[in-house]
Amino acid sequence: MTAAVPAAEPGTWTLVVADRIHTFAGPPVQALVLLDDRVAAAGDPAELRERFRPDRTIEVDGVVVPGFNDAHAHPSMTAENLLHVNCSPEIATGEDVLVELLRGEAAAVGEGRWVIGSRYDHTKTTGGRVVDRTFLDRAVPDHPVLLTHVAAHWGVLNSAGLAAAGLTRLSADPPGGALGRDGAGELTGVVYEQALFDISYPSLARGRTVVPASTLDDRLRGLARAQQMFHAAGITSMVDALCGPDDVALLAEAARTGQLTLRVSMLVAFPHYDRVAALGLRSGFGDDRLRLLGVKGFVDGACAGGNCLVDEPFEGTDDHGMQTMDDDDLRALVARVAGDGVVLAVHANGDRAIRKLLDAHEAARAQGAPPRRHRIEHCSLIDADIVERIRRLGLVVVPFGSYARFHGDKLVGYYGQARLERLFAHRTLLDAGIAVAGSSDYPCGPYEPLAAITSCAERRALDGTAIGLSQRITVPEALGLYTTGAAYAAGEERSKGTLAPGLLADFVELGRDPFQVPPAEIVDIPVRSTWSGGRLVHELP
Ligand SMILES: [Zn+2]
Structure with missing residues (x-):
């Protein structure tokens, strides 16, 4: 059990030696030196041993990359589901x-x-x-x-x-x-x-939920299972994209008792923003284990559920999908949260929904809201006008990483081949210089980042159907979404995303080098071990 792996004494110097280490901050090396939970140096094992005289050495056989960071998933919901x-x-x-x-x-x-x-x-x-x-x-x-x-x-x-x-x-x-x-x-x-x-869903219910809430102890058990699952896929950090008071309490209790081995940044569900504002809390409150990222809102339905809000109706229907927050409420939410200088992350899948969100952001900016790294969650269906407006506002986008592969079969029916070239438009967004992060939205899609990297590079459904091939990106770009991109999207690029000196020693040991295998095979690379702040949190038996 990972919770039983003790942290080293404060002031401990650790040498990590591997076959190859991709720091994402320079050329590959074979060793890192850690001071406690952070990287102190990267380079040649013999030279680092000589220079730092480490207290302990960790030797791994595989290829090391920075820990994966899922920019939008639902760990507290998963804790409940696993019960x-x-x-x-x-x-x-x-x-x-x-x-x-x-x-x-x-x-x-x-x-x-x-x-x-x-x-x-x-x-x-x-x-x-x-x-x-x-x-x-x-x-x-x-x-x-x-x-x-x-x-x-x-x-x-x-x-x-x-x-x-x-x-x-x-x-x-x-x-x-x-x-x-x-x-x-x-x-x-x-x-x-x-x-x-x-x-x-207690975080979004208008009162008490019909289904009785689970106890905190039960949910802590569910959270432990969820973390094991995520660590086994190489994930060390995650944004919990929908937190209500019960979820904050769950994560805070896990952090307080040393059971939170995942690093979590929280988006508080918009109905609870009054409490956040009343306490004067701001984006960034917390520490490296558990932080407040901002507020979560919604404009429309689901992309793979076929009910997001789209300009052209779903294929073969006159259905434009569903708007879940009306225009006035959306404008008021954006004006208030963005006006307070708090990060706002709004779920908007369809092109019509995204345009409504952009209208609200432009209005807030005109009213004097300070520029912040506000996020569009999913931002699934885009066009040139949307891209230009996102770029001008400096927003961050968090599209689905694995949906082309996992949900591809149903997407063709909903959107038609032509529109798939504008769906999860990683290529277009990166080319426009927009900050893009990788996300699973688990439990809505599979959580394994390596599967998402194959998906982004291949754009093939499981049955081989092409899903908008013009939006393929390279493997290094796809790895970037789940490391540097996700760190930037949470305002954490000074502590995560690479293994540069000064950053957290969160890393993954892989059985093969993702830069050297065909994209289609990345999904099958074994995750041998996962480390958070230099502590082992997962190891293949
Ligand atoms: Zn979500």
Whole structure:
């Protein structure tokens, strides 16, 4: 267990020797010297040994790169999900397996308690058909059931779940949300956006959630599992892109008790900004383990869920997607947070949504809001006008790193081939000189950065379909998204992103050199060990 690996005494000099070390701050070397949790020097092992007389030596066989930094994911949500049943397509390989998983969970949770499954993907598990309340009633009749979609913007309830939520055919759609209905107006059990958040997402619910909250001890257990998973993929830092008070409490307790082995920068969900402002907290508050990055807002739905807000309708429909915050509220949020000089990170996927966000930023800037490294989360569908406005405002963009590969199959249907050349437009954005960071949005996409690097360099769906080949980037550029790019996007480039002297000794030992294998094979490189501040947090058995 990583938590049991002790930190060295303060003032300890450590020599790290490897086959090859890519510091991302100069030519490859074979050794680093660390003083406590930071890099002090890089160079030749014999010379560094002579110069620093280290107290201890760590020898690794593989190729070392800076620790991976996921600029947008959901570790506190994952901590909660890992306490329930995982319905990821890799596990729920078909309808029968899904039913078995839900029944197994019902037997495990005890009589009448909620059965909650996450990461359901109808395109992979149920042949493109979204399950409804009657399907879930047949699977589990006597417990309330909530099955959330992999993109976490909609879910499905069974009849007991709808009853527990007090939803009937007479219920109105909540603001910013919707209830799925059949042709006769009956509820299908599908709940979209705010209607889902009120049921199970404390950070965005308008009151107490319908599903009772887990205890802090349970969530700490879930967080430990989540961190193990992330470290095993080489991740040392992550932005938690949606924190409510319970999530801040979870992460703070983990940090206080030495259980937070991941470095986390928090985006507080916009409904809680009043509390942040009242305490006078600003971006950067905290330390190298747990920091406040800023505030998270939303404009539209999900990219891979096919309900983001787009100028041209989704292929073969007249549907332009969903706006989840209206124009006036969006302008007010941007004016207030940006006006306070706090970093604002707003989820905007579709081109129409991004334009609305840019309108709000331009208005705030005209009103005197100071320039900050505000972020557009996802920024999925762009065009030349959007790129130019982002560049002028100096915004940072955080597109999905692995969606071309993982969600490619459904993207062709939603957006059509031509639009895929403007989706997750890494090439265009980097060429425009815009700061770009790598992100998984896990649990909405796979968390492994090496898979994302293959995805960004290849732009192929798992079945080989081309997903906007004009947006391919090089392997060094893709590695940059998950190291230097992510550090810049969180305002942390003075402590993370490279292994230059003075920066944190967060690094990963890989089984092969990513600069020397074909891009398609990077996804299969083993992560042999992961180190945070010179401490081992993961090792391959
Ligand atoms: Zn997210």
